[in-house]
Amino acid sequence: MSTTKYLFSGFGGQGILFIGKLVAYKGLIEDKQVSWLPSYGPEMRGGTASCSVIVSDGQVGSPIVSNPDVLVAMNLPSLDRFESAVVPGGSVYYDSSLIERKVKRNDVKAVGVPATKLASENGFPTLANMILLGKILSDRGEFSDEGIKAALGKVISARHADMLEVNLRAMQLGANYKE
Amino acid sequence: MEKKVLMKGNEAIAEAAIRAGCRHYFGYPITPQTEIAAYMAKRMPKIGGTFLQAESEIAAINMVYGVASAGLRVMTSSSSPGISLKGEGLSYLAGADLPALVVNVQRGGPGLGGIQPSQSDYFQATRGAGHGDFRMIVLAPASVQEMAELTVSAFDLADKYRMTSMLLADGTMGQMMEPVALDDLKINPMPEKPWATTGTKMERKRNIINSLSLVPEELEQFNFARYEKYAKIEREEARAEEYRMEDAEICVAAFGIASRVSRNAVDAAREMGIKVGMIRPITLWPFPKETFKKSLSTVKKYISVELNMGQMIEDVRLSTECRRPVTLCNRAGGMIPTPEQVLEAIKSAANGGEN
Numbered sequence: 001m002s003t004t005k006y007l008f009s010g011f012g013g014q015g016i017l018f019i020g021k022l023v024a025y026k027g028l029i030e031d032k033q034v035s036w037l038p039s040y041g042p043e044m045r046g047g048t049a050s051c052s053v054i055v056s057d058g059q060v061g062s063p064i065v066s067n068p069d070v071l072v073a074m075n076l077p078s079l080d081r082f083e084s085a086v087v088p089g090g091s092v093y094y095d096s097s098l099i100e101r102k103v104k105r106n107d108v109k110a111v112g113v114p115a116t117k118l119a120s121e122n123g124f125p126t127l128a129n130m131i132l133l134g135k136i137l138s139d140r141g142e143f144s145d146e147g148i149k150a151a152l153g154k155v156i157s158a159r160h161a162d163m164l165e166v167n168l169r170a171m172q173l174g175a176n177y178k179e
Numbered sequence: 180m181e182k183k184v185l186m187k188g189n190e191a192i193a194e195a196a197i198r199a200g201c202r203h204y205f206g207y208p209i210t211p212q213t214e215i216a217a218y219m220a221k222r223m224p225k226i227g228g229t230f231l232q233a234e235s236e237i238a239a240i241n242m243v244y245g246v247a248s249a250g251l252r253v254m255t256s257s258s259s260p261g262i263s264l265k266g267e268g269l270s271y272l273a274g275a276d277l278p279a280l281v282v283n284v285q286r287g288g289p290g291l292g293g294i295q296p297s298q299s300d301y302f303q304a305t306r307g308a309g310h311g312d313f314r315m316i317v318l319a320p321a322s323v324q325e326m327a328e329l330t331v332s333a334f335d336l337a338d339k340y341r342m343t344s345m346l347l348a349d350g351t352m353g354q355m356m357e358p359v360a361l362d363d364l365k366i367n368p369m370p371e372k373p374w375a376t377t378g379t380k381m382e383r384k385r386n387i388i389n390s391l392s393l394v395p396e397e398l399e400q401f402n403f404a405r406y407e408k409y410a411k412i413e414r415e416e417a418r419a420e421e422y423r424m425e426d427a428e429i430c431v432a433a434f435g436i437a438s439r440v441s442r443n444a445v446d447a448a449r450e451m452g453i454k455v456g457m458i459r460p461i462t463l464w465p466f467p468k469e470t471f472k473k474s475l476s477t478v479k480k481y482i483s484v485e486l487n488m489g490q491m492i493e494d495v496r497l498s499t500e501c502r503r504p505v506t507l508c509n510r511a512g513g514m515i516p517t518p519e520q521v522l523e524a525i526k527s528a529a530n531g532g533e534n
Contacts, residue, residue: 021356024185028358036185036356040211040294061443062436062518063355154185 003056005065009082010074010095012049015129018155019072020051022133026142026151027055035063048077072132074098074115093136095128111135113177119170127170134174143175183358188326188348189214191359192256192282193222195327198361199334200369201252201280202228205239207261210294211350212284215256236261240268240281247277248388250375252334256282258350259300260291262308269343270309274390276405278337280330281315282346284353287513295513296350296436299487304347305464305494312402314409316344316416317463319434323357329461331364336416338370340408347463349486351436351515412465419467420459421474423449427456429528430474432495432505433484434460436515441484444521453529463491468498480528481505484521486514 008020017038027034037052052065071086073079073094079101086092088107096112103110113135115128124130137143148171152164186194193215196204204219216232223230233239239255246253257265262283272279283304287297304317316336318329326348333344376386392398420438423445424430433441438459448455458474460467481503483492489507496505508524510516 021185024356028183028185034185034358037351038354040350040354059442060357060439061446062440063351063357064440064515064517066517 001056001058003054003058003060004070005068006053006055006070006072007050007065007068007082007085008053008072009048009050009078010072010129014049014074015126016049016072016074017051019129019133020053022151022155023053023055025154026147029147029150029154032056033058033060035060037063037065048075048081050078050082070136072136074129074132076101079103091139093132095132111139112179113174115174118173118177122170122173124166124170127167130167130170131174131177134171135177136174137171138175143171145172182362183360185356186323186359187214187354187356188320188323189284189353190218191323191327191361192330192346192348193218194361195330195364196252196254196280196334197222197226197228198364198366199252199331200366201254201334202226203243203246203251203253204229205231205233205242205246205253205255206257207233207236207239209258209261211286211296211353212256212258212282214353215282215284236264237268240265240272243279243281244268244272244275244277247272247279248275248376250372250377252280252338252369254280254282256284258284258286258294259288259297260286262300262303266309268309269315270311270313271390272343273309273313273315273405274311275388276341277343277388278334278341279343280333280337280346281343282330282348285347285349287511293513294350296352296515297486297511297513298347298349298435298437299490299511300347301463301485301487301490304345305466308345313405314342314412314464316340316342316412316465317347318344319347319461319463320352321420321435321438321459321461323352323355323359325461326352327359327361327364331366334369335367338372340412341374342408347435349436350513413468416462417465417467417469418461419470420461421470422457422459424456424458424474424477426454427474427477428479429453429455429525430478430481431455431457431484431521431525432460432471432481432491433457434463434491437484437486440516440518441521443518444525447518447522448525448529451526453525455525455529460491463494466494466498471495471498475499475502479503482508482521482524482528484508484516484524486516487511
């Protein structure tokens with residue numbers, strides 16, 4: 001049985017919960033069992049936000065991810081807090097334009113993407129989260145325009161349907177990024 | 180395949196309630212259940228229902244009393260401190276034999292406590308929600324799908340027995356999203372309610388809804404009759420899930436989010452060759468006593484896993500008549516036990532330790 005545990009983390013407002021939701025929906029479309037659990041409360045209001053996502057072939061037990069296979073850190077406090085929790089052999093994706101230090105552990109795969117910088121340069125300054133997610137999915141061999149579009153269609157409300165293309169473009173940018 | 184959508188537990192409760200025919204919601208916002216009110220605020224006006232944000236929890240529960248008296252499906256929701264405020268109203272609903280749904284998405288206490296998930300209102304829900312001799316049917320969902328299914332069951336049971344049902348969830352269950360198949364919900368028609376105060380049209384004797392009864396001989400009879408009903412519910416409505424219990428020598432007892440955490444631990448322990456299973460009560464009242472009694476044939480030790488200082492553990496001891504040791508594996512105050520913590524407790528029990 002294959003299970004992947006994701007932990008997405010960053011500042012409130014960076015779209016942490018959104019990319020978590022996208023991964024969950026992508027799993028649902030692919031007929032997997034999924035769970036999505038946000039941190040909630042005062043820390044969501046401008047502080048650090050995090051969200052646990054589990055995608056599995058079998059039943060999901062605890063929805064709480066304490067030891068992620070994949071950690072996404074979009075700010076330094078998140079990397080400081082969660083780096084040590086990643087399972088050995090897991091991976092850490094971080095926004096290298098906001099986090100100046102490197103990942104300290106050498107038993108995980110560390111991938112820095114200057115997502116915020118790339119987002120600003122390409123005219124979608126709020127989509128750094130999508131760039132990072134694009135890179136993750138591409139590294140995992142799970143990036144296909146059709147699959148992403150289908151998931152985006154579930155997460156983006158009909159009212160904002162015009163945002164689908166630009167989100168996809170941001171993800172493609174991330175997918176094609178080479179360190 | 181049935182159509183599945185991702186929904187938060189809180190939203191699933193609200194949508195399921197609407198599908199079950201509930202058109203009246205009264206509440207007052209409190210974390211971590213506010214999505215229920217938000218969902219109702221959006222949907223109720225579109226389907227001819229009533230959403231009302233009351234001036235307080237106390238006002239909300241008394242509005243529930245009013246609509247229930249008129250024989251319509253009605254609900255309120257809150258989180259721990261708010262449920263305490265509703266206590267008086269819950270007792271009045273019981274005294275007037277009124278069906279209603281009350282949702283408690285628990286957070287850590289006592290007092291104002293915190294906003295993180297907890298199961299520390301177990302005693303309140305199963306024993307002492309308010310003054311007087313009364314019970315509520317208490318349902319404990321362990322997935323978002325069950326949040327929806329048990330909401331429907333809660334309305335059905337409340338109407339069937341003319342009493343309050345409580346859905347006892349927690350902050351995690353309320354906030355998490357999982358796939359839900361809403362079209363699979365089995366919706367039964369609401370039974371006739373000849374007792375409801377709907378206007379006599381001068382064609383029948385008037386109905387009276389009241390919990391005041393000043394003649395002790397009469398009040399005693401009302402209590403006797405109510406407890407006959409409760410006895411029937413205890414015989415017929417107890418529900419539990421048994422997980423890997425066939426040959427289990429160690430039994431984990433856990434409900435709601437604690438059962439999700441425990442499931443991982445049971446699987447991990449089974450891989451180590453430990454004969455362990457789990458009984459997950461779905462109804463907390465009536466407590467699934469028979470399931471526990473039956474388990475005595477193989478089980479040597481019980482571990483109660485809870486997000487509180489040990490409350491359900493008393494029911495585990497009572498239903499096994501203290502014939503086996505029962506230990507507690509817990510976190511409190513908004514903390515959640517990890518699968519590793521539960522696994523340690525299982526290993527310790529398997530190695531002959533008390534805990």
